[in-house]
Amino acid sequence: MRRLIARELHLSLRHGGDTLAALLFFLLVVALFPLAIGPAPETLGRLAPGIVWVSALLAALLPLDRLFGAELEDGSLDLLLLSGIHPAALAAGKAIGHWLVTGVPLLLAAAPLAVMLHLPEEAIPVLLLGLLPGTMVLSLLGTAGAALVLGARRGGVLLPLLVLPLAAPVLIFGVAAADAASGGLTPRPHLLLLAAFLAGSLPLSLAASSAALRSAAE
Amino acid sequence: MLEAEGLAAWRGERLVFERVSFTVPAGGALLLTGPNGTGKSTLLRLLAGLVPLAAGRLLWEGANALADLSEHAGRVAYVGHLDAIKPGLTVAENLAFWGNRAAVQAALEVYDLRRLADLPARMLSAGQKRRLALTRLELYRAPIWLLDEPTLGLDTASVVRFGERLDAHRRSRGCVISATHLPLPLPGAGEFSFT
Numbered sequence: 001m002r003r004l005i006a007r008e009l010h011l012s013l014r015h016g017g018d019t020l021a022a023l024l025f026f027l028l029v030v031a032l033f034p035l036a037i038g039p040a041p042e043t044l045g046r047l048a049p050g051i052v053w054v055s056a057l058l059a060a061l062l063p064l065d066r067l068f069g070a071e072l073e074d075g076s077l078d079l080l081l082l083s084g085i086h087p088a089a090l091a092a093g094k095a096i097g098h099w100l101v102t103g104v105p106l107l108l109a110a111a112p113l114a115v116m117l118h119l120p121e122e123a124i125p126v127l128l129l130g131l132l133p134g135t136m137v138l139s140l141l142g143t144a145g146a147a148l149v150l151g152a153r154r155g156g157v158l159l160p161l162l163v164l165p166l167a168a169p170v171l172i173f174g175v176a177a178a179d180a181a182s183g184g185l186t187p188r189p190h191l192l193l194l195a196a197f198l199a200g201s202l203p204l205s206l207a208a209s210s211a212a213l214r215s216a217a218e
Numbered sequence: 219m220l221e222a223e224g225l226a227a228w229r230g231e232r233l234v235f236e237r238v239s240f241t242v243p244a245g246g247a248l249l250l251t252g253p254n255g256t257g258k259s260t261l262l263r264l265l266a267g268l269v270p271l272a273a274g275r276l277l278w279e280g281a282n283a284l285a286d287l288s289e290h291a292g293r294v295a296y297v298g299h300l301d302a303i304k305p306g307l308t309v310a311e312n313l314a315f316w317g318n319r320a321a322v323q324a325a326l327e328v329y330d331l332r333r334l335a336d337l338p339a340r341m342l343s344a345g346q347k348r349r350l351a352l353t354r355l356e357l358y359r360a361p362i363w364l365l366d367e368p369t370l371g372l373d374t375a376s377v378v379r380f381g382e383r384l385d386a387h388r389r390s391r392g393c394v395i396s397a398t399h400l401p402l403p404l405p406g407a408g409e410f411s412f413t
Binding site for chain 1: 263266267268269270288289291292294296298299300301302303304306307311314315316354
């Protein structure tokens with residue numbers, strides 16, 4: 001398992017462009033909003049959590065179609081499945097790799113972007129606290145989605161259609177937590193619900209990925 | 219000893235083969251021959267546990283081999299027709315997942331890849347990539363070798379080297395099952411012909 005994660009990190013470092021692309025995409029999409037809706041601080045501040053969350057969601061999808069796609073194309077997937085690692089553990093390794101390479105940079109970039117969008121100061125820690133389980137859930141759902149579309153033609157198009165609806169609840173409660181904090185309410189219930197989504201998506205995503213990987217190798 | 223009794227496999231809606239039976243004793247070898255598209259690769263993938271069995275039984279040392287797929291995966295070393303090489307990683311890094319540093323360095327000697335160890339794999343020729351794929355066999359320590367056209371693109375010296383490794387594997391009571399169109403250095407191998 002450690003070797004699998006090390007391999008993931010090694011690969012994404014070598015293909016640094018792909019890794020950076022998701023982060024740059026995130027920065028650019030967020031930067032487009034002030035251009036589109038005007039720079040008025042109060043409007044931007046109100047919309048900031050939604051902007052950051054939607055952009056993070058879209059950016060996290062970018063590297064997903066290569067997550068297993070590259071492994072299937074060059075025959076590595078067969079070897080990984082035959083390495084004695086259970087397919088669910090394989091998916092877990094991939095999800096951790098995706099989170100470390102995409103989720104963590106998005107999380108780090110979210111704070112300065114939130115400041116840029118005039119999000120009230122007290123809401124920034126809550127936004128990040130929500131993004132922490134949020135990006136983990138996205139990595140898990142994304143891994144399951146990437147495994148499911150393996151072998152499908154135009155899998156890259158199918159993938160967002162599959163993952164985005166599933167990610168909607170995370171988006172709702174993530175944004176609600178930050179909104180509650182900037183409105184002076186407690187964000188605790190929303191954050192707890194996000195944690196519950198993480199706890200729920202962990203076994204479900206891994207089970208789905210496991211079955212999908214086995215059938216993709218056939 | 220690997221015994222197959224009446225194996226059959228589906229691929230999509232098509233029955234690829236049925237009633238395939240053979241026995242490979244410890245130290246034995248089996249060549250799969252026949253025209254393209256008759257199911258040689260599918261049989262290898264089935265023996266590896268990647269393709270589900272439609273009918274029949276596969277026994278390893280008398281027990282159902284496919285009962286626990288993860289355990290079976292530990293028994294087989296599979297070299298498919300794809301080399302499974304990451305072009306962005308170096309030759310040594312491509313092997314790092316399969317063994318520790320010392321084992322990788324030792325394995326690289328086998329097919330004379332030590333000189334190329336720090337070269338990105340995208341710079342390798344087709345034959346060198348094949349040698350790298352075969353090098354993984356040295357790291358698996360699995361008793362059953364499943365090989366799909368293993369010598370495709372190899373030069374004469376490497377084929378000789380490969381023959382020595384096959385001999386060594388069989389002397390240590392390992393089995394070799396290989397699909398091939400080229401003559402392989404496997405003396406005394408059984409043959410299963412697909413039609």
